[in-house]
Amino acid sequence: MVRVIMLSPPGAGKGTHSRWLTMQTGAAHISAGDLLRAEIARGSELGRQVAGYTERGDLVPDELIFRALAPAVVAAARDTGGYVLDGFPRTMPQALRAAQFGADLALTSNAVIYLTAPEEELISRLLDRSRREGRADDTLGVIRHRLDVFATETAPLVEYYRSRGILLELSTNRPEAEVQADLLDRLQAQGLILPAAG
Ligand code: AMP
Numbered sequence: 001m002v003r004v005i006m007l008s009p010p011g012a013g014k015g016t017h018s019r020w021l022t023m024q025t026g027a028a029h030i031s032a033g034d035l036l037r038a039e040i041a042r043g044s045e046l047g048r049q050v051a052g053y054t055e056r057g058d059l060v061p062d063e064l065i066f067r068a069l070a071p072a073v074v075a076a077a078r079d080t081g082g083y084v085l086d087g088f089p090r091t092m093p094q095a096l097r098a099a100q101f102g103a104d105l106a107l108t109s110n111a112v113i114y115l116t117a118p119e120e121e122l123i124s125r126l127l128d129r130s131r132r133e134g135r136a137d138d139t140l141g142v143i144r145h146r147l148d149v150f151a152t153e154t155a156p157l158v159e160y161y162r163s164r165g166i167l168l169e170l171s172t173n174r175p176e177a178e179v180q181a182d183l184l185d186r187l188q189a190q191g192l193i194l195p196a197a198g
Pocket of ligand 1: 032034054088
């Protein structure tokens, strides 16, 4: 079963491709952003603590993210044996702690999928999404801030995972079906999914 991390700047397609990969493999989709938005919508204490950060496009403190995600990861691994982690980890401390957590529970990720697209494409996709879905953090100012946060906080994870030999880098600046075919090929080549899954 696949245990993968989706790493990408906002707008590169991590939600779309995570959902698709989940359907292909039967692994559980765990979206950090969706979990936080659900807590905010429910008005839980955690939701109240994280709302200001997500509205501004700042990262939520690591402690709160772990509190939101750990139960979902443990449940996913128990129920399906695999996961597609969408939007986590996003900082080096999160990555190091996730690696420790994974090792302790024998749930280590076996691939990190890094999706890329040119910046102007990312911005235009997010503005399109805001017209469709009206997400509070898809305004131009917050989008630019989220891209800056990605560059400073999250981009260092690319080299970290590359050096561990588990990074699969894919451009999403092409038709979705092409990205998906490429992704399946790459995961099959790594022996992470069987050819029949495609
Ligand atoms: P996303 O849906 O992945 O675009 O995430 C939406 C927002 O949730 C981000 O802009 C952050 O405010 C917050 N968030 C999501 N994942 C994380 C994470 N791993 N660490 C900190 N904050 C996060």
